[in-house]
Each structure stands twice: as structure tokens, then as C-alpha cells.
Amino acid sequence: MASLDQFRSETRSWLAANCPASMREKGAGADNPYTRKKRSGDSLLWLETMAGKGWVAPTWPTKYGGGGLSEGENAVLREEMAAINAPAPLAGMSLTMIGPTLLEMGNEEQKQRHLPGITSGTVHWCQGYSEPNAGSDLANLQTKAEDKGDHFIINGSKIWTSGAMHADWMFCLVRTDPNVKKQKGISFVLFPMTDPGVSYKPIRLINGEAPFCQVFFDDVRAEKSELIGKINEGWTVGKRLLQHERSSIGGGGNHRLGTDITLLDIVREYRGDENGKLDDPILRLQVIQQEMDVAAFGETTKRIADEAESGMTPGFATSMIKLYGSEMNKNNTELMVSIMGPQGLGSYKDTDNFTAREHIVTAAWLGNKASTIAGGCSEVQLDIIAKRILELPSA
Numbered sequence: 001m002a003s004l005d006q007f008r009s010e011t012r013s014w015l016a017a018n019c020p021a022s023m024r025e026k027g028a029g030a031d032n033p034y035t036r037k038k039r040s041g042d043s044l045l046w047l048e049t050m051a052g053k054g055w056v057a058p059t060w061p062t063k064y065g066g067g068g069l070s071e072g073e074n075a076v077l078r079e080e081m082a083a084i085n086a087p088a089p090l091a092g093m094s095l096t097m098i099g100p101t102l103l104e105m106g107n108e109e110q111k112q113r114h115l116p117g118i119t120s121g122t123v124h125w126c127q128g129y130s131e132p133n134a135g136s137d138l139a140n141l142q143t144k145a146e147d148k149g150d151h152f153i154i155n156g157s158k159i160w161t162s163g164a165m166h167a168d169w170m171f172c173l174v175r176t177d178p179n180v181k182k183q184k185g186i187s188f189v190l191f192p193m194t195d196p197g198v199s200y201k202p203i204r205l206i207n208g209e210a211p212f213c214q215v216f217f218d219d220v221r222a223e224k225s226e227l228i229g230k231i232n233e234g235w236t237v238g239k240r241l242l243q244h245e246r247s248s249i250g251g252g253g254n255h256r257l258g259t260d261i262t263l264l265d266i267v268r269e270y271r272g273d274e275n276g277k278l279d280d281p282i283l284r285l286q287v288i289q290q291e292m293d294v295a296a297f298g299e300t301t302k303r304i305a306d307e308a309e310s311g312m313t314p315g316f317a318t319s320m321i322k323l324y325g326s327e328m329n330k331n332n333t334e335l336m337v338s339i340m341g342p343q344g345l346g347s348y349k350d351t352d353n354f355t356a357r358e359h360i361v362t363a364a365w366l367g368n369k370a371s372t373i374a375g376g377c378s379e380v381q382l383d384i385i386a387k388r389i390l391e392l393p394s395a
Contacts, residue, residue, distance in 0.1 A: 008076045012083075018049050019086045034092035035124035035166055047121050050089035057095055057119045060103065064111060065119030075302065093162065093245070094118045094125040098171045101241040106228055114169075114190070126193070128158040128172030128215065129238070136380055138173070139182045139235065143217065145174035145189065147231075152176070152189060154197075154220040160374075164200045164213035167193050172222075173238050176231055188234030188241075191222035205370070208347075209363070242376060243318040261360060263290060266336045270343070283339065290335055293328055317389065323381035326371040333365040 020042035039047060050056050053067065058074045060066025069077065081088075099118050102111055117123030134140040143156025154174055164170075169192050177185030197220040200213040229237045267278050267287055278284045301321065337344030346354030346362045354362075372378045386392045 004072055004076060007073050008080065011077055011080045014053075015080055015084060015086060018053075019081075019084060020046055023087060024085045033088070033090065034094070034163055035090075036121035037124065037166060039121075046087075047089045051120045054119070056090050056121060057099065060099070060115065060119065064103075064115035066115075090121050092124070093127055094123070097127065097241055097245050098125045100244045101171075101237065102228070105237050105240065109225070110190075110228065117168075123168045124163065124166055126161050126164045126167035126170050126215075128161060128170045128174075130160045131157060132159050132214075136377060138238075139186070141173055141175060141186065143172070143174050144178070145176050145187060145222065147176065150224050152187075152222045152224070152227075154189075154191070154217045154222055157214060157216050159212075159214045160203070161200070161213045161215045162211055162374075164193070164215050165202065169193060170198075170215075171228075171241070173234055174222075176234075180232070183235045185232055186234045186238065187231050188228045188237040189222040190226040190228065191220060195220045197221070205366070209367075245322075245376075261357065263287060263332055263336060266339050266361070270340050286335060290328075290332060294332070297324060297328055319376070319381040319384040320389065322376065323378055323385065326368070327378060330368040330372055333361065333368045336361050337365045 022042045023046050036044070036047060047056070051065070054060075054062055054065060055067045055069075055077065057065065058067040058069040058077055059071065060068070062068040067074075095118060099115060102114055106114075114123070118125070128143070129138060129141075131141050131143060134142065143154065143158065145152040145154045152174070154172070156174070158172070161170075169190060171188065171190050173186055174189055175185055176187040179185070197218040198215065199218070200215045202210040203212045203214060204210045205212070228234070264287070271278055271280065271283065273279055278287065340358065340361065343354065343358050344361060344365065346358045376384075387394065
């Protein structure tokens with residue numbers, strides 16, 4: 001405990017000296033949280049400073065640009081950053097999905113080649129999983145990779161690809177053997193998005209944003225050295241990456257919308273009396289229950305982090321995390337919009353009748369609905385929980 005107390009003191013001092021004041025302001029955050037691209041000013045400085053410290057990926061080994069921290073030290077770091085409203089220097093699937101998967105299942109050359117680019121924020125990744133005819137039935141994917149000796153030639157299409165327009169590389173599930181059981185003929189490969197055979201088309205959502213794309217592959221080249229695991233055994237790699245994804249999506253952080261706006265802030269502003277108290281007993285009960293759920297879920301994720309530090313690798317329990325976390329985040333913004341009434345339904349185009357704060361809540365309300373689908377919909381997670389955790393018989 002004494003060592004953690006010392007680490008906390010040193011971390012607090014370092015953050016006070018190195019986190020730019022502008023990054024601690026309400027609503028402050030990186031101008032592009034997923035990559036170094038288009039960063040400038042204090043946002044870029046914060047990323048560079050944290051990367052130099054190794055705290056973009058605090059628990060990763062130092063030889064790959066990480067901080068080498070224990071889970072306990074990482075928890076302290078997060079707490080001290082939250083205390084001064086310091087945003088994460090980098091976010092997204094580079095850190096939460098492909099990075100952890102490479103650490104666990106990549107060879108040393110692949111780790112040395114790709115992980116430093118993630119920890120510095122210079123290389124941004126996207127995911128090639130879902131297809132127009134293979135969404136929840138992911139193993140039915142048809143994007144084909146032909147074996148050409150030292151490389152593969154890939155043809156096909158992926159859909160709902162987050163951040164494809166910004167990505168430098170893609171990690172992708174491809175079919176390398178169409179003549180075996182569908183899960184057995186899949187491989188997990190990496191390739192640059194700069195390949196001339198890669199093209200994409202943005203997909204606009206109901207909240208007005210277009211964070212996803214459909215991506216097309218026409219004779220795209222993927223080197224054999226970028227095959228993760230063995231050929232035709234990529235389903236195992238792909239499933240492990242999904243467990244990392246589900247943990248990150250359901251991690252509970254979205255209940256603050258990525259800003260300083262909380263449920264209690266909305267209560268005070270839109271439904272509180274002169275003392276900021278909520279006098280509607282039914283609504284008060286709903287808010288109390290939501291805050292209890294958030295607190296309980298936070299303690300659960302801490303316990304899972306403690307177990308990870310002791311060597312226990314999260315497995316199918318990640319489906320529970322993803323299910324509960326995404327549903328909790330959705331319920332949180334549903335409650336916010338309910339409290340705000342008509343002001344919670346602002347179009348992002350209407351800047352005359354709705355404030356920027358109201359636009360943030362509305363966008364989060366719509367976006368959190370999508371989080372119950374992304375990374376495996378809630379129904380799929382319930383099926384996994386029933387079969388793999390509770391071991392219930394199939395119907």
C-alpha cells in the first residue's frame with residue numbers, strides 16, 4: 001500500500017506539472033481522440049507528453065512504448081486524471097482491441113512493428129469484421145483471401161467500419177478456405193489502408209454523424225508476415241479480440257458522455273428546485289437507481305481489473321460487461337432526455353433553439369442506442385451468457 005501511496009503522490013505532482021490547463025477545462029478533450037492526425041496546440045502537446053511518459057498505454061510493456069504499470073498503479077493514474085478533469089490522451093480500438101490482441105497473440109516481430117505506432121498515436125487502426133450479409137452471424141463472412149505464397153490477395157467488402165476514413169491500417173477477418181466448416185476457414189490478417197485496392201463509402205446515422213463506412217477490397221495485398229496466428233485459425237484470434245472490444249464498449253465510462261456532463265447535472269438544471277433538489281418522487285427513484293447501478297458496475301470493473309492483475313484472463317464474462325455496460329449507458333441518456341423534455345430532442349442542425357450542451361446529450365442518447373448493437377448486440381451477449389457462463393441447455 002505504501003508503494004501505491006507514493007505512486008499516487010508522484011503521479012499527482014507529475015500531472016499537475018504536465019497536463020495543460022486548457023485540457024482540464026469543462027468539456028475539453030482531444031480534437032481527434034482516436035489518432036494524432038489533425039491534433040494541434042495543447043491537445044497535441046498532451047498526447048506527446050503522455051506518450052513520452054508511456055501513459056498512452058499505461059500497462060503495456062515499456063519496450064513497446066507503454067508505461068509498464070501494474071493494474072493497481074493504472075487505477076491510481078485514472079483516479080488522479082479524473083480528479084483534475086484530464087482527458088485520456090488517446091482512445092479507440094487501436095488501444096482497446098488490436099493492441100491487446102497483438103500483445104497476447106502476435107509474434108515478437110509483429111509487436112515490435114505495430115505497437116509503438118499505437119502508443120505514440122501515429123498509427124490508427126480500423127476493424128474489418130461485419131459484412132453486408134454477415135453481421136451477427138460473423139462466421140458466415142465471405143471476403144476472400146487467395147494464398148499467393150508470400151502474400152494474400154483480398155476481395156470483398158466490410159460494413160460498419162468505424163473510422164475507416166481516418167485509419168492507416170485494418171485488422172481483418174478473411175476467408176482462406178471455403179471448403180471447411182465456416183469457423184475453420186477464417187484467417188486474421190493486417191494490411192495498410194493505403195493499398196490502392198481499398199476504397200470506402202461513409203454511412204450517415206440518425207444523429208447526423210458518419211463515423212462508419214462500407215469498405216471495398218479489390219485485389220488488396222496482405223503480406224503473410226501480417227497473418228496473426230495460423231492460417232485458417234483466425235476465428236480464435238477474432239473471438240479473443242471481440243472479448244477485448246466488449247470489455248471496452250461496456251466499460252462504464254460513457255455514463256459521463258466523454259465530457260463533464262452527468263445525470264445529476266441535468267437533474268439540477270432542468271428539474272431541480274431552487275436548491276437543485278428533485279421533487280418528483282418517481283423520477284428521483286429512477287435517478288437514484290441509475291446512480292446505484294453506475295456505482296455497482298464501477299466496483300465490478302475494478303474487481304475484474306484486480307483479477308486480471310493476478311493473472312486471470314477475462315473470457316466469456318466480457319459478454320456480461322458489454323451487455324450491462326452498454327444497456328446502463330443507454331438507460332443513462334434515456335433518463336437525461338426524459339428529464340430535459342423537448343430540449344432533449346434537438347437536431348444537430350438547429351443551433352437557434354438548442355444549446356451545444358443539449359446537442360451533446362441528444363447525440364449521446366442516439367449514439368448509446370448503437371452501443372447495444374456494436375461489438376455484438378445485447379441479444380447475442382445474452383445468448384453467450386446463457387450458454388457459456390450459466391451453461392443453460394439450448395432450446
